[in-house]
Amino acid sequence: MTVETKPVAAVVTRISGPIVTASGMRDAQMYEMVQVGDAGLAGEVVRLQGDRATIQVYEDTTMMKPGAPIRRTGAPLSVWLGPGLVGNIYDGIQRPLPGIRARSGAWIRRGEKVDALDTSKRWLFHPRVKAGDTVSAGAVLGAVDETALVEHLIMIPPGVAGVVRSVAAEGEYTLLDSIAELDTPDGPRKLTLLQKWPVRQARPIRERIRITEPLITGQRIIDTFFPLGKGGTAAIPGGFGTGKTVTQHQLAKWSDADLIVYIGCGERGNEMTEVLREFPELKDPRSGRPLMERTILIANTSNMPVAAREVSIYTGITLAEYYRDQGRNVAVFADSTSRWAEALRELSARLEEMPAEEGFPATLPTRLAQFYERGGAVTTLSGERGSISIVGAVSPPGGDFSEPVTQHTRRFIRCFWALDSELANARHYPSIHWLRSYSEYVEDIAEWWGKRAADWGELRTEALKVLQREERLQQIVKLVGPDVLPDSQRLILFLAEILKNGFLTQSAFDEKDMYCSPERQMAILRMILTLYRRGSDLIQAGAPLVKLQQLPCIQQIVRAKSSFGNDELEAIGTLETEMNSELDALAKEYEGKGS
Amino acid sequence: MEDFRFEIEDHGLQYVGSERIDGPLVIVERIRDVGCDEIVEIMDADGQLRFGRVLDVSDQQAVVQVLEGTTGLSNRTLKTRFLGESFRLPVSRHMLGRVFDGLGRPVDGGPPPLSSDRRDINGMPINPDARRYPREFIQTGISAIDGMNALVRGQKLPVFSGNGLPHDRVSAQIVRQARLLEENADFSIVFGAMGVKHDVAQYFIRNFEESGVLARVVMFLSLADAPSVERLFTPRCALTMAEHLAFDCGRHVLVLLTDMTNYCESLREIGTARGEIPGRKGYPGYLYSDLASLYERAGRIEDSNGSITQMAILTMPSDDISHPVPDLTGYITEGQIVLDRDLFQRSVYPPIAGLPSLSRLMKDGVGKGYTREDHPALASQLFACYARVKRVRGLADVVGEEELGEIDKLYMKFGEAFEQRFLNQGEYENRSIDTTLDLGWEILSLLPRSELQRLSAALLEAHYRPVADGVAEPKRKEEEKEV
Ligand SMILES: Nc1ncnc2c1ncn2[C@@H]1O[C@H](COP(=O)(O)OP(=O)(O)OP(=O)(O)O)[C@@H](O)[C@H]1O
Numbered sequence A: 001m002t003v004e005t006k007p008v009a010a011v012v013t014r015i016s017g018p019i020v021t022a023s024g025m026r027d028a029q030m031y032e033m034v035q036v037g038d039a040g041l042a043g044e045v046v047r048l049q050g051d052r053a054t055i056q057v058y059e060d061t062t063m064m065k066p067g068a069p070i071r072r073t074g075a076p077l078s079v080w081l082g083p084g085l086v087g088n089i090y091d092g093i094q095r096p097l098p099g100i101r102a103r104s105g106a107w108i109r110r111g112e113k114v115d116a117l118d119t120s121k122r123w124l125f126h127p128r129v130k131a132g133d134t135v136s137a138g139a140v141l142g143a144v145d146e147t148a149l150v151e152h153l154i155m156i157p158p159g160v161a162g163v164v165r166s167v168a169a170e171g172e173y174t175l176l177d178s179i180a181e182l183d184t185p186d187g188p189r190k191l192t193l194l195q196k197w198p199v200r201q202a203r204p205i206r207e208r209i210r211i212t213e214p215l216i217t218g219q220r221i222i223d224t225f226f227p228l229g230k231g232g233t234a235a236i237p238g239g240f241g242t243g244k245t246v247t248q249h250q251l252a253k254w255s256d257a258d259l260i261v262y263i264g265c266g267e268r269g270n271e272m273t274e275v276l277r278e279f280p281e282l283k284d285p286r287s288g289r290p291l292m293e294r295t296i297l298i299a300n301t302s303n304m305p306v307a308a309r310e311v312s313i314y315t316g317i318t319l320a321e322y323y324r325d326q327g328r329n330v331a332v333f334a335d336s337t338s339r340w341a342e343a344l345r346e347l348s349a350r351l352e353e354m355p356a357e358e359g360f361p362a363t364l365p366t367r368l369a370q371f372y373e374r375g376g377a378v379t380t381l382s383g384e385r386g387s388i389s390i391v392g393a394v395s396p397p398g399g400d401f402s403e404p405v406t407q408h409t410r411r412f413i414r415c416f417w418a419l420d421s422e423l424a425n426a427r428h429y430p431s432i433h434w435l436r437s438y439s440e441y442v443e444d445i446a447e448w449w450g451k452r453a454a455d456w457g458e459l460r461t462e463a464l465k466v467l468q469r470e471e472r473l474q475q476i477v478k479l480v481g482p483d484v485l486p487d488s489q490r491l492i493l494f495l496a497e498i499l500k501n502g503f504l505t506q507s508a509f510d511e512k513d514m515y516c517s518p519e520r521q522m523a524i525l526r527m528i529l530t531l532y533r534r535g536s537d538l539i540q541a542g543a544p545l546v547k548l549q550q551l552p553c554i555q556q557i558v559r560a561k562s563s564f565g566n567d568e569l570e571a572i573g574t575l576e577t578e579m580n581s582e583l584d585a586l587a588k589e590y591e592g593k594g595s
Numbered sequence B: 001m002e003d004f005r006f007e008i009e010d011h012g013l014q015y016v017g018s019e020r021i022d023g024p025l026v027i028v029e030r031i032r033d034v035g036c037d038e039i040v041e042i043m044d045a046d047g048q049l050r051f052g053r054v055l056d057v058s059d060q061q062a063v064v065q066v067l068e069g070t071t072g073l074s075n076r077t078l079k080t081r082f083l084g085e086s087f088r089l090p091v092s093r094h095m096l097g098r099v100f101d102g103l104g105r106p107v108d109g110g111p112p113p114l115s116s117d118r119r120d121i122n123g124m125p126i127n128p129d130a131r132r133y134p135r136e137f138i139q140t141g142i143s144a145i146d147g148m149n150a151l152v153r154g155q156k157l158p159v160f161s162g163n164g165l166p167h168d169r170v171s172a173q174i175v176r177q178a179r180l181l182e183e184n185a186d187f188s189i190v191f192g193a194m195g196v197k198h199d200v201a202q203y204f205i206r207n208f209e210e211s212g213v214l215a216r217v218v219m220f221l222s223l224a225d226a227p228s229v230e231r232l233f234t235p236r237c238a239l240t241m242a243e244h245l246a247f248d249c250g251r252h253v254l255v256l257l258t259d260m261t262n263y264c265e266s267l268r269e270i271g272t273a274r275g276e277i278p279g280r281k282g283y284p285g286y287l288y289s290d291l292a293s294l295y296e297r298a299g300r301i302e303d304s305n306g307s308i309t310q311m312a313i314l315t316m317p318s319d320d321i322s323h324p325v326p327d328l329t330g331y332i333t334e335g336q337i338v339l340d341r342d343l344f345q346r347s348v349y350p351p352i353a354g355l356p357s358l359s360r361l362m363k364d365g366v367g368k369g370y371t372r373e374d375h376p377a378l379a380s381q382l383f384a385c386y387a388r389v390k391r392v393r394g395l396a397d398v399v400g401e402e403e404l405g406e407i408d409k410l411y412m413k414f415g416e417a418f419e420q421r422f423l424n425q426g427e428y429e430n431r432s433i434d435t436t437l438d439l440g441w442e443i444l445s446l447l448p449r450s451e452l453q454r455l456s457a458a459l460l461e462a463h464y465r466p467v468a469d470g471v472a473e474p475k476r477k478e479e480e481k482e483v
């Protein structure tokens, strides 16, 4: 006897904000993309139970009704990878915001479907293989000049290998044109400039390698004291208004990465607009080209749907992996991972999962680890070196670092830039606290620095020591005032003040100082520490501190960072010479008087 | 009660009875064709109508949040009718000068607004690609704001206050005085009151009247005696109105929302009633996203000349800035104006705290070409010096003022002058930006040049005039000792 089985239509049975339950979903797969309702809102299957599926919807579900149809796509949520990504701005599920704007104006209307990349645009393709070549995953088929700064390598997708049967001649092709045909064990396969990859799955690499190079950021407190390695991971926690976003913008602008992926997840619309308007105008200090030519933006602002916020960081990191696989150093900025964690919490609550600490799902640490683990320095499938550095902002409630997101993040990063509200309130920017921050990359990159400034390690240790001693002395000063301290100790206070004003603070808005080259960082620090050493000697010799404080060069030393640009190192040298002759004069005065 | 908002062709099915009534929620079963967020008309036994909204719907039941409270409703007798759309507000230019309740119904005796343009009060997110970055300086005439925390057109800058602090007076003064330097374009004002007392609303109305702006104000009042759930709709009505005025009519709109703490409490009530897992201090875990859905509705867009500038007022429970309401607000807005109880007790008006206040967009709206070239550096120097004042005062408390070094004594003087002359001003005193900046220089001149490290030599040359001899380079203690 045969039973007529009528396929059960997939329909919505319940709507609760961004979470929708559907029946008729027996064949659906976990993390499959679906289109929900007549408007075809984008959604993703996050739980399967018999015939029922729970779907998180990336768009507003207002007025959706039980009984609304569901269309399955059969594929997991994936991003498009190919030329045209750089310079673009996407929402959390890779819909280009300019494309949405062209269709629905200033407001993001739901249900808009826009291709992530322009399939009509033609790209000049330079082939690098010929018929008969044996190629495997990651091998470079050819290249496209995506922007003046980014040569986009077209690679054999992961999992594919074979012999090139034919390859397109140099010429212009769209993303969908066939540019090569392979004979693979599974039969012939056509390749295009476009590939797709599921966002929740890390792209394969050959192996992880040791981090040896710093990511130079042009920010003194970072490069000199708490450096990040290329391929390293860093967290930047701080209460509201302490400078997370400004610091991340600074890094996105000035870091010596080849490509920047900036993910604004759950933050302000204006901040993304600022990047969007400013980056095309700003020049990369190394190439002189507009910064937008090496930047991809993902904007899922706080008022955009929360489910898309959850996925936005996977979208971002997948794009980063794709460029890393081309042998590049990519830097990913996520502002803010706390908003992402909150999205997890909100969705998990709607799914009626058992909450762990402060309502966050028990999987929070795993999810954080998975994200940061996608960073690293690697050898790619084709044997090149590539890296992804990740910097995640953390926004702890009340600025209190003991909360779950900060605490768990700390376990998975190796560089911690702790922002301090008190410093921020006093307008000491960047408000990265020198005693509460750390970097575990110092050893790894010491060799790199050693080749450029042999005294880097020595200078940074000495300066940190001054700052540590100052902290202890301040405890005493708070109780009894500075006047009871001997000059040798007050020198520490004085020097720490110079270090803070003349080195640690760096305004993001000062034309000359927003980017400080490694050479200039060292020149200024060396000068300040020479002042310290010679000052100590003078005080030993009996000179009163006030004499030192009144030297004409002091004011200029403090202002050197904003008086002399990166190309004015000689001027700093001249200033140091001046300082030394003023110190010489003082030394002469007190020669032989010392104790 | 007028039925103006819900002229639906087909009033659909009416359901009699409900399964459960729990706090502000009514659960209706065996429903058909009901959408999430749909508006519901609820009739009690006496035939009185109230409105509700569907929070959660399945093929079995709908969870309805009743806007005017559930008092007097009974499972057996209540009747519900689902109106086929989400909550909408009719908008038109002619609503200027009118007063509405927290749900947008007229309470000024006038007729319901005639408009076929009815907007979903939840609005839609602005595409970041379509935003225009806010840059135009708004002069409020208040030195503490203009000089140190300048407001720009399209910014969202809240006032963090405490019970009994003069936030109403400060915001009324801003409304009276705010203007652009170059233009004479007037602000239109949208005022949303959530859970505030009648006299507060009256105070604002009187102020609008006095300053002759009443004809340019639209008010949405959900006062303390209105049902708490209503407050969740009030700011959304206000912002929907503002969006129409700004982006359809091209006006510059200042939106005043008070008091956001009351709004958040209503949200907490709903969360509790729904049995949600509470977050910090019992507020729902989605408080951040919910607040963002309001605050992010400020700004400018490329395709329109209008703008929405937002000032939300909130009272910090026990003056605690780390309380979830100010904390999450600060994480969304573009800075904050913080009122300080200590300054208030020392009769400084407006008691705007020097250090925790911040305008993040100031950098983009002041300086050369906007206000004056010296403005950014001057503000930065004033901040730095005032931060030092705070440290010195701490020290003075320990060792006594007499024991302070000469420089520190000057800082004490500077601090006094800064608070009494710069921050402090009359409630009706409207200072031009030039006056404010000149005053800043005058006060800085109490300090020696060597202390002013954030000012360039050129700026010092142009503006720095040390007051008295001996102040410029005072003798230091050590020197005296040495001699
Ligand atoms: N390096 C810097 N130079 C000059 N100003 C700075 C710097 N860093 C921060 N600021 C100032 O601090 C303000 C706040 O910084 P930012 O917006 O980065 O804070 P945030 O930590 O991202 O806050 P939130 O968590 O609310 O987003 C900026 O608007 C700017 O005025």
Ligand SMILES: [Mg+2]
Residues within 6 Å of the ligand: A244, A245, A246, A267, A335
């Ligand atoms: Mg930020």
